[in-house]
Each structure stands twice: as structure tokens, then as C-alpha cells.
Amino acid sequence: MATRFSNWLDARTGWRNVWDGIFLRKVPKVNWLYTLGSASLFIVVNQVVTGILLTIYYVPTPDHAYDSVQYITTQVALGWLIRGLHHWGASAMVVLVFLHMLRVIFLGSYKFPREVTWFSGVVLFLVVIGFGFTGYLLPWDEKAYWATTVGTQIAGTPPLIGDLALRILRGGEELTAMTLARFFGIHIWVLPAILLGLVGLHVYLVIKHGISTTPKREENSHE
Amino acid sequence: MSEEFKLSRRKFLEKVTVGIGGVLTALFGIPAAIFVVKPVLKKDESSGWMRLGSISKVTPGTPTLFSLKVERETGWITDQDEIMVYVYTEDGRDYAVMSNICTHLACRVRWIEERQEFFCPCHNGVYDKQGTVLAGPPPRPLDRYEFNIENDDIYIKVG
Missing domain, CATH: 2.102.10.10 (Rieske [2Fe-2S] iron-sulphur domain)
Incomplete structure (x- = not known):
């Protein structure tokens, strides 16, 4: 029955080709550092799932943001777990993508033909930083408020464009409900759209090119 | 003999992959369902x-x-x-x-x-x-x- 159904589906979607392309790739003999990308991808899934769940109770206005977060943490069943996974997942994400980047640099994986994979990874890293920056404000506690005050103030320091940059980030001159609302919008709509698109490209390229091998020292090359 | 061994190892790994996927789905799915549903079961009116x-x-x-x-x-x-x-x-x-x-x-x-x-x-x-x-x-x-x-x-x- 299951086989008949999977045959029926394969005849119409060709899913087995996709499945084999993802899971039956030839993988060179590499070390555990090569799992950092997969680990980052897993955290992406974690952040997407827990982030979507949090929006069911979270309300991004100054009147409700702090109380709704407290409500999630202390009243909602498993709210502490969902918020905790999102909170710690965010930190783990920054650490993992940074280590992943170091691995790619030091083992030379960014070289031909993987330059586009590298470029998309660079943008992905910036997107992750953007997630961290916008997400930090959302609990709307003292730490969030003042961290964002400082962070947006830094955007205001360059000459000529600084003032405009600060106003665009804050949605005005001061850090207000406007700031909270736009940080929320950026955090749950703008950045996820960019992230998921680039992750798709990034993973497609990894599968297309295969995993790079560890660099080998060639005989005679240092003479 | 060796052909048979290879095949069974591949099948085994495939099952492990699917199994881990299933466990992870459950680990996210069950808490998610509790998170969404349980708070609505509480009576919210003073009586x-x-x-x-x-x-x-x-x-x-x-x-x-x-x-x-x-x-x-x-x-x-x-x-x-x-x-x-x-x-x-x-x-x-x-x-x-x-x-x-x-x-x-x-x-x-x-x-x-x-x-x-x-x-x-x-x-x-x-x-x-x-x-x-x-x-x-x-x-x-x-x-x-x-x-x-x-x-x-x-x-x-x-x-």
C-alpha cells in the first residue's frame, strides 16, 4: 500500500530523484567541522517553528509586549520551553554560523566553483545578525530598550546619512511603539523571507557541487 | 554476499534517517500542540x-x-x-x-x-x-x- 502510494506520487512528482539527490550524494572523507552547516540549518528549523509559535501569544506594542512575554514564560503550558528554545537557539545560531564561516575560510571551501555559495553565506551571516538585533528588542524590558537605544544610536553616527539611518531604524526620532512595531515586522517577515530564499540557494549549491574535500599538502609544493 | 550486506546497510541508514526525522517532528510537534491548545482549556470567567x-x-x-x-x-x-x-x-x-x-x-x-x-x-x-x-x-x-x-x-x- 505504502509502496503503491509512493510509486503513484513519484510518477507525478519525481520526488525520488530529489530524495536521492539530497541523501545519496557522494561525500568525501571529512571531519566533524563539516557538520556546522547542517547544525545551522537545524537551528533555522528550530527558530522558524518556535518563532511562529511565539507569535500566537506575543503582542508587539509597548502596552502588551512585556506582559505577553511574561505570560508566555510563566502561564502558557510549555511556554518557558518554546521561548527558551527560541532564545538559546538565537545565541547558538550566531555561534554556529560564525564557526561555520571560519571552517570555510580556513579549509579553503570558498574557492572555485563555490564562490556563490560563499557570497550567499556572507549575506546569510548578516541576516542572522539582523535577526539578533531586531529580536533583542521584542521582550521590551529594560535591557532590550537600552540595548536598542545604543544600537540604533550607533547607526546615527556616520556623517550625512547617519540621521536618516537612525530615523529609518527607529521609525522616528525616539525609540517608541513605532520602533517596536517595525522591528517586529522586520524580524518575522522581512528577514525570514530573505533567510529562507538564501538558505534554499545555499543548500542547493552545496548539493550541486558536493562537499569540498579537505585541502591536501602536495608533494614538492613547498620546495 | 557483499552485495547483500551493502544493500542492508543502505536500508538501515535510510530507516535511521527517517526515524530521526520522525522523532524530531514529534519533539517539536507535541510541545507545539500543547503550547497552542492547553491555555484555551482554562476557564477565564469569574464565577x-x-x-x-x-x-x-x-x-x-x-x-x-x-x-x-x-x-x-x-x-x-x-x-x-x-x-x-x-x-x-x-x-x-x-x-x-x-x-x-x-x-x-x-x-x-x-x-x-x-x-x-x-x-x-x-x-x-x-x-x-x-x-x-x-x-x-x-x-x-x-x-x-x-x-x-x-x-x-x-x-x-x-x-
Whole structure:
């Protein structure tokens, strides 16, 4: 029955080709550092799932943001777990993508033909930083408020464009409900759209090119 | 022999991959379901006997509207909710205490003095002064509250 159904589906979607392309790739003999990308991808899934769940109770206005977060943490069943996974997942994400980047640099994986994979990874890293920056404000506690005050103030320091940059980030001159609302919008709509698109490209390229091998020292090359 | 071994190892790894995927889906899915569903199972209305008002305000023969402020906790917000109740008596001895919530789809009914009927504007439900259905889609009479009259005051059981 299951086989008949999977045959029926394969005849119409060709899913087995996709499945084999993802899971039956030839993988060179590499070390555990090569799992950092997969680990980052897993955290992406974690952040997407827990982030979507949090929006069911979270309300991004100054009147409700702090109380709704407290409500999630202390009243909602498993709210502490969902918020905790999102909170710690965010930190783990920054650490993992940074280590992943170091691995790619030091083992030379960014070289031909993987330059586009590298470029998309660079943008992905910036997107992750953007997630961290916008997400930090959302609990709307003292730490969030003042961290964002400082962070947006830094955007205001360059000459000529600084003032405009600060106003665009804050949605005005001061850090207000406007700031909270736009940080929320950026955090749950703008950045996820960019992230998921680039992750798709990034993973497609990894599968297309295969995993790079560890660099080998060639005989005679240092003479 | 070696062919057979390779095949079984591949099958094994495939099963492990699918298995890990299933476990991870469950690890996310079950807490997610609890997170979404469990808070809605909590009763959020304050309950118990509450004073509705003075019985002397009820004019015999005409349903009289009373309103009652009830404290309601929804999530992290506590606010006041108003319950509207019609009290009707024919003779000043037997009382009917009716909810103003239409039994069809929970719109609010109102007493129309000229027609001597309760009317629900959503789907034209009509009830008589005792709350019995006269016309339209309501499946049953207006809901009644349990009540108690002490001295001059009428109390109803909320929740």
C-alpha cells in the first residue's frame, strides 16, 4: 500500500530523484567541522517553528509586549520551553554560523566553483545578525530598550546619512511603539523571507557541487 | 554476499534517517500542540453568585434589562466584561432570568416594546417575553440563569 502510494506520487512528482539527490550524494572523507552547516540549518528549523509559535501569544506594542512575554514564560503550558528554545537557539545560531564561516575560510571551501555559495553565506551571516538585533528588542524590558537605544544610536553616527539611518531604524526620532512595531515586522517577515530564499540557494549549491574535500599538502609544493 | 550486506546497510541508514526525522517532528510537534491548545482549556470567567440589582426595578409584564460587570482574565489582560440579563415577571412572584445571548449563533437579542417580542437582528430570531422561540432559526429558548432573591435583591449564578 505504502509502496503503491509512493510509486503513484513519484510518477507525478519525481520526488525520488530529489530524495536521492539530497541523501545519496557522494561525500568525501571529512571531519566533524563539516557538520556546522547542517547544525545551522537545524537551528533555522528550530527558530522558524518556535518563532511562529511565539507569535500566537506575543503582542508587539509597548502596552502588551512585556506582559505577553511574561505570560508566555510563566502561564502558557510549555511556554518557558518554546521561548527558551527560541532564545538559546538565537545565541547558538550566531555561534554556529560564525564557526561555520571560519571552517570555510580556513579549509579553503570558498574557492572555485563555490564562490556563490560563499557570497550567499556572507549575506546569510548578516541576516542572522539582523535577526539578533531586531529580536533583542521584542521582550521590551529594560535591557532590550537600552540595548536598542545604543544600537540604533550607533547607526546615527556616520556623517550625512547617519540621521536618516537612525530615523529609518527607529521609525522616528525616539525609540517608541513605532520602533517596536517595525522591528517586529522586520524580524518575522522581512528577514525570514530573505533567510529562507538564501538558505534554499545555499543548500542547493552545496548539493550541486558536493562537499569540498579537505585541502591536501602536495608533494614538492613547498620546495 | 557483499552485495547483500551493502544493500542492508543502505536500508538501515535510510530507516535511521527517517526515524530521526520522525522523532524530531514529534519533539517539536507535541510541545507545539500543547503550547497552542492547553491555555484555551482554562476557564477565564469569574464565577459564583453575584448581585444583579434591586428586584423593585422589574416592572411586571415587561422584561427588564439588567447589566452586570464581571471581571474577566484573558491571557495577561484583566478587564471588565458586561453581562446583560433580562428579568421578567408576570405577577411579582415567579421570575425568569434570561440571558440576552441568542441561542442560534450568539448575537445579542433585544426587547422590542411595540411588538412585545425579543428580536435578534442577525438572522431574525424571535422569542416571546418568557424566552420561548416564536420564529426564526434559534434551536432552543433563551438560556436561563439560576437565581436567588434575598430581601429586595436578586442574585444570579455566573459561570
